[in-house]
Amino acid sequence: MLPLLTAQQIRQADAHTVITEPISSVNLMERASKAFVGWFINHFQDKDLTIAVYCGTGNNGGDGLAIARMLYDHRYLNIDVKIARFSDNATEDFNTNLDRIKNMGLDLHELKRDGVLPAENASILIDALLGSGLNKPLSGDYEQLAQHINALNKTVVAVDVPTGFLPDGEMAADATVVKADLVITFQQPKLNFLLPESAPHINCWEVVNIGLDEGFVQSLESSYQFVSEKDIKSILKPRKRFSNKGTYGHALIIAGQAKTMGAALLSSAGSAYAGAGLTTACIPESGLTALNTYLPELMAIIRKEGALPDVNWEQFTAIAIGPGLGKDTAALNLLTAVFENYNKPIVVDADALNLLAENTSLWQNVPEGTILTPHMKEFDRLFGKHNNWWQRLQTATKMAAKHHICIVLKNDYTMVATPDGKAYFNSTSNAAMATGGMGDVLTGIITSLLAQKYSPQDACIAGVYLHGKAGDELATPNRMNVVLPGRLAQQLPLTMAKLTA
Ligand SMILES: NC(=O)C1=CN([C@@H]2O[C@H](COP(=O)(O)OP(=O)(O)OC[C@H]3O[C@@H](n4cnc5c(N)ncnc54)[C@H](OP(=O)(O)O)[C@@H]3O)[C@@H](O)[C@H]2O)[C@@H](O)CC1
Ligand SMILES: Nc1ncnc2c1ncn2[C@@H]1O[C@H](COP(=O)(O)OP(=O)(O)O)[C@@H](O)[C@H]1O
Numbered sequence: 001m002l003p004l005l006t007a008q009q010i011r012q013a014d015a016h017t018v019i020t021e022p023i024s025s026v027n028l029m030e031r032a033s034k035a036f037v038g039w040f041i042n043h044f045q046d047k048d049l050t051i052a053v054y055c056g057t058g059n060n061g062g063d064g065l066a067i068a069r070m071l072y073d074h075r076y077l078n079i080d081v082k083i084a085r086f087s088d089n090a091t092e093d094f095n096t097n098l099d100r101i102k103n104m105g106l107d108l109h110e111l112k113r114d115g116v117l118p119a120e121n122a123s124i125l126i127d128a129l130l131g132s133g134l135n136k137p138l139s140g141d142y143e144q145l146a147q148h149i150n151a152l153n154k155t156v157v158a159v160d161v162p163t164g165f166l167p168d169g170e171m172a173a174d175a176t177v178v179k180a181d182l183v184i185t186f187q188q189p190k191l192n193f194l195l196p197e198s199a200p201h202i203n204c205w206e207v208v209n210i211g212l213d214e215g216f217v218q219s220l221e222s223s224y225q226f227v228s229e230k231d232i233k234s235i236l237k238p239r240k241r242f243s244n245k246g247t248y249g250h251a252l253i254i255a256g257q258a259k260t261m262g263a264a265l266l267s268s269a270g271s272a273y274a275g276a277g278l279t280t281a282c283i284p285e286s287g288l289t290a291l292n293t294y295l296p297e298l299m300a301i302i303r304k305e306g307a308l309p310d311v312n313w314e315q316f317t318a319i320a321i322g323p324g325l326g327k328d329t330a331a332l333n334l335l336t337a338v339f340e341n342y343n344k345p346i347v348v349d350a351d352a353l354n355l356l357a358e359n360t361s362l363w364q365n366v367p368e369g370t371i372l373t374p375h376m377k378e379f380d381r382l383f384g385k386h387n388n389w390w391q392r393l394q395t396a397t398k399m400a401a402k403h404h405i406c407i408v409l410k411n412d413y414t415m416v417a418t419p420d421g422k423a424y425f426n427s428t429s430n431a432a433m434a435t436g437g438m439g440d441v442l443t444g445i446i447t448s449l450l451a452q453k454y455s456p457q458d459a460c461i462a463g464v465y466l467h468g469k470a471g472d473e474l475a476t477p478n479r480m481n482v483v484l485p486g487r488l489a490q491q492l493p494l495t496m497a498k499l500t501a
C-alpha cells in the first residue's frame with residue numbers, strides 16, 4: 001500500500017529525509033525538479049515549444065526556477081520565467097535557485113503587486129506559483145493571476161499541486177484554482193486529488209518519486225492508503241488442485257423484484273464469475289425463467305408474495321441483500337430476518353441501505369464485519385447530508401469504526417473504510433463504468449470473495465480493485481465509451497487469472 005500523507009505529514013517526511021539521508025533541502029528540491037523534468041521531456045518532446053514558467057517565491061516557486069533551468073539545459077530554449085513578487089518573503093531555496101538561473105540567458109520577468117497582468121505568448125504554462133504550502137484561499141494578486149491564467153486557455157502543467165488547490169481538508173466549493181491539464185505531483189497523489197471536488201481543477205495527474213524516507217513514511221501509520229496491483233496480488237489466493245465447489249463457498253444474493261430482476265441477475269453473475277463455488281439468488285417467482293436463461297449455473301430460492309422464504313441461513317458462507325429489492329414491507333421483513341438469523345458479515349447494498357437508513361433500530365442487529373456498499377446518495381441517506389467528499393471520508397472512517405463494519409463508498413477512487421478507522425483508495429475503474437447495474441456486479445464480487453473466505457476487509461479492497469480492473473481492461477484498450485455490467489462480470493475470470501498467475 002502507498003500511504004497517503006497530509007501536506008503537513010509530507011513536510012515532516014521532507015524534514016526527516018533531509019536529516020537522515022542526509023541531503024540538503026536545496027538538493028531535495030533539485031531531485032524533485034529533476035523528477036518533474038524527466039516526466040515532462042518524455043511527454044513534451046518538441047524542443048521548440050514555447051514555455052512560460054510562473055513561479056511564486058516559496059519552495060514551489062523554487063522548483064519552478066530549477067525546472068526552468070533544467071529544461072533550458074535540455075535545449076528547450078523558448079522559456080520565459082515569470083516571478084510573482086506578491087510577497088516580501090522568499091524561501092532560501094527559492095533564492096538559491098534564483099541565483100543559479102540569473103545568468104543563464106533565460107528571460108526573467110517579475111510581476112509586481114500592481115495588478116498589471118502579463119501578455120502570454122507561450123503555448124505551455126508551468127504553474128509553480130503555490131504548491132502544498134497553501135494555507136488560505138487565493139485572494140488579491142494571486143487570485144487575479146490564477147483567473148488570468150485560466151482565461152488564457154493554454155495547456156497548464158502544475159508542479160506538485162495546482163495553485164489554490166488544497167491538498168487535503170475541506171476546500172471551498174467556489175475557491176479560485178489554476179485549472180491544470182496535468183499535475184506532476186511529488187511522491188504521492190494528494191488526498192484531495194482522489195475526491196470528486198478535484199474534477200473541475202485537475203484533468204489528470206502523475207506521481208514522480210522524490211525519494212522521501214520510506215521507513216519514516218510508513219512509521220506515520222497514515223489513516224489513508226492507496227491500493228496498488230501488488231497489494232491485490234498478495235491478497236488473492238490462486239485456486240488449488242483437488243479443490244471442489246465446496247472449497248469456494250456458497251453465496252446467497254437476495255435481490256430483485258419483477259421490474260428489477262436485472263439487478264438480481266447482475267449481482268448473481270458477479271458472484272459466480274468472481275469464483276464462488278455456488279451462487280443462489282433469492283428472487284420473486286416471476287424472475288425464475290430469466291435467471292435460468294441468463295445464467296444456468298445459478299440456483300434459486302423463490303420468494304412468494306406475502307411470505308418470508310424458507311431459508312436455511314447457515315448453509316451460506318456469505319449473504320448479500322439489496323440490489324433491486326424495493327423498500328416495501330416484504331423487503332423490510334426480509335432484511336430484518338437476515339440480520340436476526342445470520343451472524344456472519346452481510347453485504348448490504350442499494351434498497352437494503354435505504355431501509356437501514358429509514359429503520360435505525362435495525363442497526364442493533366448488524367453483524368460485525370458487515371459490508372455496506374453505498375454510492376453518495378445512499379451514503380447521505382444513511383449518515384446525514386454532507387457538503388463535500390472530505391466530510392464523507394471523515395464520516396465513513398468514523399462510522400466504520402463505530403459499528404465495526406466496512407463501508408465501500410463508491411465513486412472514481414472508491415474508498416473502503418475499515419473498522420480500524422482507515423480508508424483505502426482504489427486505483428482502478430473508469431468513467432465507461434458509469435452505467436446502471438455496475439454497483440450490482442460489485443456487490444456480487446464482494447459477496448463471492450466473502451464466500452471464498454476472504455476477510456471482509458480483503459473482500460472489499462480486492463473486490464473493488466477487481467471490478468475496476470475488469471472495467472479498465474475492457475474500456476481502455478478499445479477506448480470504449482461504455483462498459484456494460486454483464487460484460488464486465490464475464491471479464492472477471494480473466495482479470496483474476498492475470499492477478500493470481
Ligand atoms: N517534500 C516535498 O514534497 C517537497 C516539496 N517541494 C516543493 O515545496 C512546495 C511547498 O513549498 P512551501 O512550503 O514553501 O509552500 P508554497 O506552496 O511554495 O507556498 C509559499 C508560501 O505562500 C504563502 N501562501 C500560502 N497560501 C497563500 C495564499 N493563498 N496566498 C498568498 N500566499 C500564500 C505561504 O506563506 P505565508 O503567507 O504563510 O508566509 C507559503 O509558505 C511543494 O509544493 C513542492 O513544490 C520540493 O521542492 C522538495 C520536496
Ligand atoms: N466515473 C466513474 N469512474 C469510475 N468508476 C465509476 C464511475 N462511475 C461509476 N463507477 C463505478 O460503478 C459503480 C456504480 O455503482 P452504483 O452507483 O451503485 O450503480 P448501480 O446502482 O446502477 O448498480 C461503482 O462501483 C462505481 O465505483
Ligand SMILES: [K+]
Nearest residue numbers: 127130161163
Ligand atoms: K503549483
